[in-house]
Amino acid sequence: MSGKALNPYNESASATFPNGTQALYGTPTAAGQVIYKDNNDGTVNIYDVPSHFQDKRWDEDEYSKNQSNNILNNPKTVKLKDFSQSELDNWIPIISESNESQAQDSSESDSDKDTSVTRENVIDIVEEYEGHSLNTSQYTYKEPEQSDDGDWGFSFTDKNGDLAGSYIIDQDGNVTKYDEDGEPE
CATH class of the missing domain: 3.10.450 (Nuclear Transport Factor 2; Chain: A,)
Incomplete structure (x- = not known):
């Protein structure tokens, strides 16, 4: 996300993400997104970016500039948990199982999905x-x-x-x- 406009619908009047910004997106049925930057000190900054820019004020240059700057200047800083290798090893079967079920889910037809x-x-x-x-x-x-x-x-x-x-x-x-x-x- 580095260097991209926070508001993709009014790029010329939007603040841009700082270097190192990453995005994680859920599937459309799971929804959700996390846009964050690793601070390289055991914390990440999470930016409260809207998933949709439905409010028509985002089309207004002044509003877009102010809101996008406000979002980037006021992130939520979260401390990351430092797991030991044995704790990580305990999660491998769960993560592997999730990946297998996701592979099965992706092979289902749309009518079979819950x-x-x-x-x-x-x-x-x-x-x-x-x-x-x-x-x-x-x-x-x-x-x-x-x-x-x-x-x-x-x-x-x-x-x-x-x-x-x-x-x-x-x-x-x-x-x-x-x-x-x-x-x-």
């Missing part, structure tokens, strides 16, 4: 469905809401405020995209 859809991962699921990040420079995305039947959904508008479409994500993680007239695409 996907738990939550407010935290609903955007990630839609981005996986679309094959790219949502275009916040062209559209404004509403906050996801859960219906009584457990499905999640959200709409999006163009920059004029006109409805441009919506998504419904069922409890199994299946996405249906609708156009501005409510017709499935």
Whole structure:
């Protein structure tokens, strides 16, 4: 992440990550990200970077500059645990087992996966469905809401405020995209 803009949707008005910054991303169904820098003293700085820049204020240069600088100037510093080799050896069977189950999971079809859809991962699921990040420079995305039947959904508008479409994500993680007239695409 070194040298990359914190706000990828307004790069010219964003602070950039310092040298040595790394990123760890979960799968879309697991969600989550950790963006950190090793301080080489047994601690890491963790930056509270949004996973999505849905707030349209991020499009405003002044807001983007201030917020991105604020995030990078106020990291959470975490002390890393120094494990002995015997403690690490105890984790090898667990980690190996996790890797084997992940390999099995990746060979399953989408219909066989147990996907738990939550407010935290609903955007990630839609981005996986679309094959790219949502275009916040062209559209404004509403906050996801859960219906009584457990499905999640959200709409999006163009920059004029006109409805441009919506998504419904069922409890199994299946996405249906609708156009501005409510017709499935």
